[in-house]
Amino acid sequence: EDQVTQSPEALRLQEGESSSLNCSYTVSGLRGLFWYRQDPGKGPEFLFTLYSAGEEKEKERLKATLTKKESFLHITAPKPEDSATYLCAVRKIKAAGNKLTFGGGTRVLVKP
Amino acid sequence: EAGVAQSPRYKIIEKRQSVAFWCNPISGHATLYWYQQILGQGPKLLIQFQNNGVVDDSQLPKDRFSAERLKGVDSTLKIQPAKLEDSAVYLCASSPSGRGRGEQYFGPGTRLTVT
Numbered sequence: 001e002d003q004v005t006q007s008p009e010a011l012r013l014q015e016g017e018s019s020s021l022n023c024s025y026t027v028s029g030l031r032g033l034f035w036y037r038q039d040p041g042k043g044p045e046f047l048f049t050l051y052s053a054g055e056e057k058e059k060e061r062l063k064a065t066l067t068k069k070e071s072f073l074h075i076t077a078p079k080p081e082d083s084a085t086y087l088c089a090v091r092k093i094k095a096a097g098n099k100l101t102f103g104g105g106t107r108v109l110v111k112p
Numbered sequence: 113e114a115g116v117a118q119s120p121r122y123k124i125i126e127k128r129q130s131v132a133f134w135c136n137p138i139s140g141h142a143t144l145y146w147y148q149q150i151l152g153q154g155p156k157l158l159i160q161f162q163n164n165g166v167v168d169d170s171q172l173p174k175d176r177f178s179a180e181r182l183k184g185v186d187s188t189l190k191i192q193p194a195k196l197e198d199s200a201v202y203l204c205a206s207s208p209s210g211r212g213r214g215e216q217y218f219g220p221g222t223r224l225t226v227t
Contacts, residue, residue: 043218
């Protein structure tokens with residue numbers, strides 16, 4: 001059975017204090033690993049897709065990396081506006097349509 | 113480009129009552145998804161449509177949940193009768209096609225409280 005586990009569940013950072021979020025996955029045949037950001041009261045917002053081990057994607061202060069077992073979302077010099085829940089999800093080869101299996105998310109709070 | 117629209121945004125009902133949610137996907141998106149997100153958890157797929165056909169409804173509690181997508185555009189999700197454990201946010205998402213890059217675009221969700 002596909003499993004996606006995110007850690008830590010919650011993260012409190014001071015503004016400017018860099019950190020990393022972990023997403024470990026067990027899936028038979030990865031077709032893509034997705035990172036989303038979710039603000040309170042809103043739907044998830046797409047950030048990145050990673051397809052193969054060694055791939056990296058960047059967007060502003062966020063950088064996502066992928067290995068064969070896990071993905072990291074690095075937040076460099078975070079600002080209060082980076083506070084959100086970050087979700088990762090996996091899509092497997094031969095999955096019906098684009099079915100995504102999500103992890104439980106990491107709630108990030110950046111204090112000024 | 114307009115995003116995914118959902119209504120209502122909030123709904124409070126008593127257990128055993130029925131409720132319906134509406135979703136309008138991004139124009140031109142062939143694939144539509146309904147997710148259930150319980151507080152503190154990630155979204156869980158309930159049902160996926162490709163145009164107006166069901167691709168995956170393996171996690172839909174079919175004894176009480178139903179969904180339809182008429183004419184391959186708008187969709188409704190219904191719960192009848194509701195249980196306390198149905199309290200959650202119901203998210204609708206869409207994507208351009210079933211064989212695309214895979215990213216899905218989510219609406220704001222409907223927060224359901226069952227008392």
